[in-house]
Amino acid sequence: MNNTMKLNTIHEDSLIVVISAPSGVGKTTIRKNIGLKDKNFAYSVSYTTRRPRAGEIEGLDYHFITQNSFRAKIQEEFFFEWAEVHQNFYGTPKELILSSLKEKRDILLDIDVQGARKLQSILKEAIFIFLLPPSWTILEQRLRNRETETEQQVQQRLITAKNEIQRCWEYDYVVINSQIEETVEKIYTIISAEHNRPFRMKGLIRENLKIS
């Protein structure tokens, strides 16, 4: 893929953080909290063909588009990756990833396990975090409490969650989301530790200390 080359050459100082979690784990709240805490973070707003849920804002939560528009964008190679999840399409646009990396901003991607697997082979230095619910009972409660899915959809999401959680071993980090602030803190600790990996410090060290 063309992007691979470009990304490998420019993302030394930026961090790409990919977060996956089954529906209902609380990823959206966590993502918004990370954005509040660190203004240097760019969040890649995905495109989706699913309908907006109550309270979701166009351009902030997702770009909501029709299936036809989505298919056209696939043809135009507009997406960095895309996947079908729960009978809807979701895709990450290329544009923001490339511009954020040039501006040396960190990027947060909220992507399902299929998308994450694709990116693992393209973005070798990105970090992959899987969020888990504390228990099945709590996940089920959270899905029901948000009152956005029918009973059949809740059951479908629980089945998908089982399959997705079995893939958590493929990630770099696993965080159990019991309590939002604590989870955000843990993710933040991971991000700041990752920033201190020698290969991500290269530019700074070379510039400040003039060594190679």
Ligand code: 5GP
């Ligand atoms: P939801 O409909 O609950 O917002 O999201 C359903 C699933 O789609 C979640 O697992 C979420 O991570 C995933 N998702 C959201 N945006 C993207 C994307 O751009 N690409 C992929 N592959 N998955 C996405």
